[in-house]
Amino acid sequence: MSSHKEAPGISFDPAADNTDVYAFVSTQDSNDVVLIANYLPFETPAGGPNFYEFGDDVLYQIHVDNDGDGLADISFRFRFSTELTHPDSFLYNVGPIESIDSDNWNRRQFAHVTRLDHGSGKVTELGGRLACPPCNVGPFSTPHYERLAHEAVHDIGGGRFFAGQRADGFYVDIGSIFDLGDLRPFQSLHVGSMLPNMPGVNGLKALNVQTIALQLRKTQLTAGGRHPSDPTHPRSTIGVWATASRQHVRMFEPDGDITDHGRWVQVSRLGNPLFNEVLIPIARKDYWNAQVPAHDKQFARYVAHPELARLLPALYPGVFPHLEALVKSGKPRADLEAILLTGIPAGIITGFQNFTGHVEADMLRLNLAIPPTQHNPSNLGLLGMDLAGFPNGRRVFDDVTTIELRAIAGATYPLVDNSFTPDPAAGELTQGLTSSSHDKTAKHTVHFLSTFPYLGTPHSGFYNPPNDKPAPAPPK
Amino acid sequence: MTDQPSRRTVLRAAAVGFAAAGVATAVPGAADAVSTDRRGDDRAQDGALVVYVRDYRTGELAVMSGEHEVTHFDRALATRLARLAARGA
Numbered sequence: 001m002s003s004h005k006e007a008p009g010i011s012f013d014p015a016a017d018n019t020d021v022y023a024f025v026s027t028q029d030s031n032d033v034v035l036i037a038n039y040l041p042f043e044t045p046a047g048g049p050n051f052y053e054f055g056d057d058v059l060y061q062i063h064v065d066n067d068g069d070g071l072a073d074i075s076f077r078f079r080f081s082t083e084l085t086h087p088d089s090f091l092y093n094v095g096p097i098e099s100i101d102s103d104n105w106n107r108r109q110f111a112h113v114t115r116l117d118h119g120s121g122k123v124t125e126l127g128g129r130l131a132c133p134p135c136n137v138g139p140f141s142t143p144h145y146e147r148l149a150h151e152a153v154h155d156i157g158g159g160r161f162f163a164g165q166r167a168d169g170f171y172v173d174i175g176s177i178f179d180l181g182d183l184r185p186f187q188s189l190h191v192g193s194m195l196p197n198m199p200g201v202n203g204l205k206a207l208n209v210q211t212i213a214l215q216l217r218k219t220q221l222t223a224g225g226r227h228p229s230d231p232t233h234p235r236s237t238i239g240v241w242a243t244a245s246r247q248h249v250r251m252f253e254p255d256g257d258i259t260d261h262g263r264w265v266q267v268s269r270l271g272n273p274l275f276n277e278v279l280i281p282i283a284r285k286d287y288w289n290a291q292v293p294a295h296d297k298q299f300a301r302y303v304a305h306p307e308l309a310r311l312l313p314a315l316y317p318g319v320f321p322h323l324e325a326l327v328k329s330g331k332p333r334a335d336l337e338a339i340l341l342t343g344i345p346a347g348i349i350t351g352f353q354n355f356t357g358h359v360e361a362d363m364l365r366l367n368l369a370i371p372p373t374q375h376n377p378s379n380l381g382l383l384g385m386d387l388a389g390f391p392n393g394r395r396v397f398d399d400v401t402t403i404e405l406r407a408i409a410g411a412t413y414p415l416v417d418n419s420f421t422p423d424p425a426a427g428e429l430t431q432g433l434t435s436s437s438h439d440k441t442a443k444h445t446v447h448f449l450s451t452f453p454y455l456g457t458p459h460s461g462f463y464n465p466p467n468d469k470p471a472p473a474p475p476k
Numbered sequence: 477m478t479d480q481p482s483r484r485t486v487l488r489a490a491a492v493g494f495a496a497a498g499v500a501t502a503v504p505g506a507a508d509a510v511s512t513d514r515r516g517d518d519r520a521q522d523g524a525l526v527v528y529v530r531d532y533r534t535g536e537l538a539v540m541s542g543e544h545e546v547t548h549f550d551r552a553l554a555t556r557l558a559r560l561a562a563r564g565a
Contacts, residue, residue, distance in 0.1 A: 249526050249540060261526040262540035 002170050002400065003270045004041035004204075006277035007285030010268045014040045015055035016244035018270035019209055020170050021062075023240040023364050023393040026215060027372045028451060032159070033221060035076075036213045036396070036455065037062050037242035037270075043165070043208035046461040051092050051135035052165060053109050054080040054210055058244050059264050062214065065239035066223040070294030070361030074221060075116045078163065078212055080132070082109045093134065093141050100131050100151040108134070111163045111212075113156060126157040133164040136208070138462025146457055153452060159216035166211040166455035169396045170273075171442035173431040174203030177401075181308075181315045185432035186425075189316050200432030202445040206459045212242075213453035218368045228368040232346055237354045239363030240393070241271035241293060266290050271362040272340050272391070273400040278408075279306055279340075293361030296341060300360050303340055304332035308408050322423045323410040334416040336407060339391050344382075348415050352387050366393030378437045383411065396448050396455055397440040405429045532558035 002020045005011035019038040026032040039060065043052045054060065059079060063072035086094055086106045095104035113126040133152040136145050154161045176184045183190075184198045219225045221238055228236040248262030268289050270276070279302045280288045288299060305327075313324035338344050341360040346353035354365040373388040379399040381389025383406060390398040406412070409426035433442045441447060447456035530536040535551030 247540075247543065248538070248545060249528060251524075251526065259524070261524075261542070262528075262538065263543065263545035 002172070002273035003268075003275075003277055004170075007268075007289055008282065009286035010289055013246075013267065014042075015053075016058045016246060016268050017041055018242055018244060018268045019168070020273065021240065021242045021270045021364055021394070022396055022454075023238075023366045024395045025218075025366070025368060025370070025372045025388065025393075026452075027374060030371050031217055031219075032215050033218050033238075033366070033368060034213065034215050034452065034454065035062050035064075035240060036211060036453065038166070038168070038170075038209040038211050038455075039244065040210040041168075041207075042204075043168075043210070043458075045136065045206065045208055045459040045464040047135065048137065048461065049090060049092055051107075051137065051461075052208070052210060053082065053107075053135075054078075054111075054132070054163065056080050056082050056109075057250075057258075057260050058246060060212060060242070060244055062212065062240065062242045064221050065293070065356070065361070065363060066221060066235065068234075068237075068239070068356035068359060070239070070296065070359045070363065071118070071292065073118055073223070075118065076126075076214060077114045077116060079112045080109050080163075081112070081129075082107060092137065096140060097134050097137075097142050097148065098144070100133060100148055105134055108132070111161070113161060115157065124157065127154060127161060130154045130156070130161060130163070135165045136458040136460045138460050140462075142460075145460070149457065157216075158220065159214060160452050161215075162211065162213045162453040164211065165208050165458040166453065167447060167458050168204045168207045168209045169446050169448055169455050170204055171202045171399070171431075171433050171446050172204060172401050173200040173433060175201055176431070181311060183429070183431065185430055186316065186319075189319055191315050191317055200430075202433055202442055205445040206464065208458040209455075211453060211455050213455070215452050222368065231351065231367055231369040232353060233369065234355070234357075236369040237343060237356050237365050237367045239271070239293065239356055239361065239365050241269055241363050243270075244268040266292075271364050273394065274404050275340060275362050278308060278404070279303055281307075293363050294359060296362050297360045299362075300337065300341060303336050304334075305330075306333065306336065306408055309333065309410070312409055316425070319425045320409060320423045322421060323426065326410060326413065326420065331417075333413065335412040338416070339407060339412065344391070344415070349382065349387075352382070352392070354392050364394055365391065376438055377440075379434055379439060380437045383407075384437045397446075399431075399434055399437075399442075402430050402434075405431075527557075529554050529557055529561075 004019045010017045019041045022036040024034055026034050062076045064074040066073045092107055093105050097105045109132040111130040112128045115124040115126055131152055133149045134142055136142055152164050176182050184200050187193050188197050219227055223235055243266050245264035245266045247260035248265050251259045276285055276288050310327050313320040343355040343365040345355040354367045370387050373386050378384025378386035379397055381398050383403050389395055390400050406426055406429050409429055410422040411426040413420045435443055526540040528538040532554040535549045535554040537548040539546045539548050
């Protein structure tokens with residue numbers, strides 16, 4: 001998946017596990033940019049009695065690099081604190097939670113948000129004790145859930161902030177991909193196939209995550225506060241990634257108390273989806289999680305020579321002959337290095353660039369000067385000739401798995417070598433989860449909002465198993 | 477406020493009760509201490525401190541107080557802690 005349990009170590013620490021990062025220009029106000037970081041994968045909605053929450057002992061951060069060196073120029077830092085209203089009750093809530101300050105809500109969480117400008121060292125308090133919404137327990141406990149969530153959207157520092165449970169918007173046929181790449185729509189062509197082709201299955205259907213979302217003015221993120229209006233300007237592109245850190249030492253006391261000590265140590269990070277999951281070898285995944293993007297040159301060979309590109313011709317004999325020849329040639333995949341590590345330079349795709357320089361760093365690169373696609377966006381992003389989509393940042397509905405599968409299969413190699421003809425199959429690869437390149441619902445297995453915080457209303461515990469109904473818009 | 481943990485700081489930490497390589501005990505002082513502050517702040521706090529002996533042979537210690545951490549080199553102290561740890565083995 002994008003980054004759900006993608007490394008052995010972090011798979012044991014869900015509260016600190018980055019699952020997805022999104023960065024896109026707001027369709028509501030093109031002067032704004034939206035940054036979203038999700039954590040805590042595979043939340044089964046019926047998660048009582050101890051429903052899901054952020055870790056009070058975790059430092060969550062969203063980082064922005066605005067000068068292309070792979071180091072954070074701005075970091076938004078999020079800490080959480082949990083309070084009990086009824087410590088003698090075993091219940092999450094002792095009655096209906098009608099409002100976000102309801103006394104019936106027993107275990108509630110608050111966010112504290114700061115901005116660190118690394119150049120000056122200035123720390124700005126953006127908000128303290130900002131209420132998070134409860135989890136979506138069910139109709140008796142959390143009636144009018146959309147209203148509760150709307151109450152948890154806060155105005156901070158000239159922007160908006162939300163932290164709390166959301167429906168996971170990432171869609172992936174996890175069951176097929178990790179069954180030796182046996183993509184269901186093509187499984188009759190798989191080397192080990194004994195079954196006919198069949199529709200894809202969204203393995204994250206009806207699961208929730210914990211979301212941190214910010215909507216800010218673009219000028220709050222750019223170097224010098226300049227307004228990015230020229231897509232060709234080298235400083236119109238920012239790099240975005242998110243991390244989670246824990247303190248160096250944890251002590252378990254005999255009375256059940258747990259204390260943490262020491263400096264913060266990064267245990268999880270995420271920029272481009274699937275980077276650590278699909279490209280980095282299993283023995284180095286936890287190490288990768290602890291690194292900063294500026295040091296990603298050490299991982300560049302896994303991008304230039306991806307294991308999956310070697311596997312596809314072997315798993316699907318005769319289907320990828322051109323990819324097989326490319327792999328055997330030993331040529332580095334400069335297309336993937338551009339997409340994932342440096343950004344795409346000008347002159348390759350008409351009217352587009354998101355090149356941040358020659359520092360190889362895994363960041364989600366967003367050219368802020370490219371306006372959002374308001375009508376009929378393509379979930380295939382740049383592959384669908386939609387310049388506002390992945391890998392120009394990432395929107396919530398972008399089919400990043402299909403985009404990256406096609407890219408690894410060779411569909412993007414002509415960007416750097418126009419003598420290469422991709423295999424027809426490279427352009428047909430799909431998980432089978434969307435009805436077309438304009439399907440923003442993954443065949444009604446995910447739902448999104450058209451307004452902040454964009455990710456859909458979390459699935460209800462009571463209505464679990466799956467509640468696929470699209471979320472209603474929040475009240476005005 | 478100093479950038480370096482004084483020996484007194486380490487001793488006070490020991491008296492409050494700290495863990496070092498699995499050993500919680502009081503520790504006498506040691507000489508030849510050189511420190512490098514990672515976070516620019518070495519605030520001793522009222523609560524417990526944690527001292528982690530990274531390598532007793534080099535004398536490298538990590539002294540942790542709240543969210544702060546200081547690297548401290550003290551071979552004599554580290555060697556003595558190692559002897560104490562060996563007693564519990």
